[in-house]
Amino acid sequence: MAKQAGSRDHRVRGSRTGRAIMALLDLLGRRWSLRILWELRESPLTSRALRTACDEASPTVLQARLTELREAGFVELGDGGGYGLTALGRELCETFMPLHRFAERWKE
Amino acid sequence: MAKQAGSRDHRVRGSRTGRAIMALLDLLGRRWSLRILWELRESPLTSRALRTACDEASPTVLQARLTELREAGFVELGDGGGYGLTALGRELCETFMPLHRFAERWKE
DNA sequence: CCTCTTTGCTACAATTATTGTAGCAGTACG
DNA sequence: CGTACTGCTACAATAATTGTAGCAAAGAGG
Numbered sequence: 001m002a003k004q005a006g007s008r009d010h011r012v013r014g015s016r017t018g019r020a021i022m023a024l025l026d027l028l029g030r031r032w033s034l035r036i037l038w039e040l041r042e043s044p045l046t047s048r049a050l051r052t053a054c055d056e057a058s059p060t061v062l063q064a065r066l067t068e069l070r071e072a073g074f075v076e077l078g079d080g081g082g083y084g085l086t087a088l089g090r091e092l093c094e095t096f097m098p099l100h101r102f103a104e105r106w107k108e
Numbered sequence: 109m110a111k112q113a114g115s116r117d118h119r120v121r122g123s124r125t126g127r128a129i130m131a132l133l134d135l136l137g138r139r140w141s142l143r144i145l146w147e148l149r150e151s152p153l154t155s156r157a158l159r160t161a162c163d164e165a166s167p168t169v170l171q172a173r174l175t176e177l178r179e180a181g182f183v184e185l186g187d188g189g190g191y192g193l194t195a196l197g198r199e200l201c202e203t204f205m206p207l208h209r210f211a212e213r214w215k216e
Numbered sequence: 217c218c219t220c221t222t223t224g225c226t227a228c229a230a231t232t233a234t235t236g237t238a239g240c241a242g243t244a245c246g
Numbered sequence: 247c248g249t250a251c252t253g254c255t256a257c258a259a260t261a262a263t264t265g266t267a268g269c270a271a272a273g274a275g276g
Contacts, residue, residue, distance in 0.1 A: 020211040025142045031234070031262095034133045047253055058235045063254060073214075081243095081252055088214065095210055098203045103128040106181075106196070139233095139263070155224055166264045171225060189223055189272095 027072055032057055032065050034096070037074065037085070041093045044084030135180055140165055140173050142204070145182065145193070149201045152192030 028034055032054060039045065039053040051062055066083060069075040074089035085093060136142055140162060147153065147161040159170055174191060177183040182197035193201060 020215040021146070021208050022143075024207065024211040024214065025146060029137065029139055029142045031137055034137045035130075038129070038133060046251090048251085056236090058237090059254075060236085060256090061234055064233095066253095077253080083253095092210060092214075095206045099132065100129050102200060102203055103132040106132065106200075107128040154222085156222080164265095166266090167225075168227090168265085169263055172263095174224095185224080191224095 027068060030065065030068070032061060033069065036062070036065055036069060037089065037093055037096070040075065040083060040085050040089070044078055044082040046082045050083060135176060138173060138176070140169060141177065144170070144173055144177060145197065145201055145204070148183065148191060148193050148197070152186055152190040154190045158191060 028037075035054055035057075036050065039050060045053060047059070047062070047066070050066075051057060051059060054062065066075060069089070070077065073086055074092055075083055076086050076089075078084055136145075143162055143165075144158065147158060153161060155167070155170070155174070158174075159165060159167060162170065174183060177197070178185065181194055182200055183191055184194050184197075186192055
């Protein structure tokens with residue numbers, strides 16, 4: 001009994017079943033992903049400035065995240081150097097803005 | 109030139125400088141954190157049902173995330189068993205709802 | 217009481233991911 | 247040439263995650 005609340009049989013994964021949200025959640029659920037988007041929210045930063053802003057995070061993982069975010073179309077490398085958000089990336093960042101206010105109330 | 113765009117000297121970190129958003133971004137930027145909140149968005153799930161919904165993720169990390177999310181006050185364990193969102197957790201989840209629509213448009 | 221089933225949860229080794237430090241090639245300036 | 251940036255990478259140490267197996271407790275029948 002207690003039909004294990006799983007009679008739904010989700011079968012959601014990556015970007016398979018049309019659930020793009022899963023892929024997005026997976027990408028954003030990697031260390032520094034959210035932080036990078038957050039730090040770039042206002043103005044572009046050079047890789048080093050970004051590292052400083054991200055509390056001296058390792059350049060290895062920062063570079064990996066930047067590449068992923070770039071492939072996802074959220075971040076771009078300006079021709080004159082410096083990473084910035086794309087139009088899409090700015091949209092995504094807008095989505096997270098309410099988080100700021102929420103965090104202030106949370107703060108525990 | 110290129111005065112390294114870092115004349116700001118952020119010095120943000122964890123939950124120190126009043127930036128609660130950093131602590132939140134760090135918590136949510138752990139594997140399965142966002143996914144767990146997402147899967148619980150509608151109704152509570154037992155630990156096993158949650159594991160199924162989360163693509164059979166390891167119970168080790170799932171349990172760790174659930175503990176963290178519980179300590180953060182976003183998730184609670186019902187007296188009759190099963191994990192569900194708290195009022196605060198529901199609020200946080202609401203913040204992420206626009207992400208759903210965004211993901212659909214992104215979809216690459 | 218015994219058995220079966222489900223609950224939340226844990227142990228443990230193998231595998232990945234992340235960290236920290238150092239350094240590379242390329243470009244621009246003097 | 248030398249200096250000072252840029253984006254980016256190598257590499258070993260460390261921490262996080264995975265996958266498999268299983269535990270004790272609680273409830274339902276028998």
